[in-house]
Amino acid sequence: MNMSIDVARRILETSKQRARELRSPVSIAIVDAGGHLVLFERMMSPYGWATGGISIAKATTAVMFNQSTDAVAQWGSGIPGFASSLATMTQGKFIMAAGGWPIRFGGATIGGIGVSGGNAPGRDDEIARAGLAAAEAMAQAISASQPSMPAVPAQPPLPGVSQPYMQQPLSAPHPPIQPTPVYPSVPQPPASSQDFPPGTNYLAPDKDYPSNEETGSFDQFSESRREGNHDSAE
Secondary structure: OOOOHHHHHHHHHHHHHHHHHOOOOOEEEEEEOOOOEEEEEEOOOOOOHHHHHHHHHHHHHHHHHOOOHHHHHHHHOOOOOHHHHHHHHOOOOOOOOOOEEEEEEOOEEEEEEEEEOOOOOOHHHHHHHHHHHHHHHHHHHHHHHOOOOOOOOOOOOOOOOOOOHHHOOOOOOOOOOOOOOOOOOOOOOOOOHHHOOOOOOOOOOHHHOOHHHHHHHHHHHHHHHHHHHHHHHO
16 A cells, blocks of 8 residues: 555544644644655644754665664764764765654555644654654455455365375385396307308308319419420420
């Protein structure tokens, strides 16, 4: 939910009512979650001109740190130069003084409120908390008006239908490991031609070929022929 003008006006009017009860005219500023001014009113016009800028700085500081300005002052005062540095960087929209609070709806910060000009210690905080109470009442009314989603009844399991995967037990047994198949060994070739069955062609070494004998006979024939030719020539 965002900070609308209607929500800001409701918070502002409630804070103003509390300020009237305390007889403490103050300046009230309401900003959105980004620190942008949504609504502002200065009850002590034309006096108290400084309270206007202070109230805006309180509301912005509360949104900036998402906590009350009093809490920021408690831990920030121990840091040297912290307040002056932040005031310079934010162009005067940072201050460590009570009176600023973040405005939350449903746990989410939608803006902030800042009050300045109270005529007694703690008045700024009290007036700001009155506006926070109005914001909480509005948040509760909005949540109560929204219809709740009906619960979906659980459906009984259908007969013959297995349970979903996520409902299966995590310790389900694994399937058995299949044995590794054993293949027969490849037979080795025979060591000699005698190991081959009849009718098998086998290339034997050169000494077993009959062509070797023929080659020897041809060499002898050529040698004897050369010798014959030599004798006839003589």
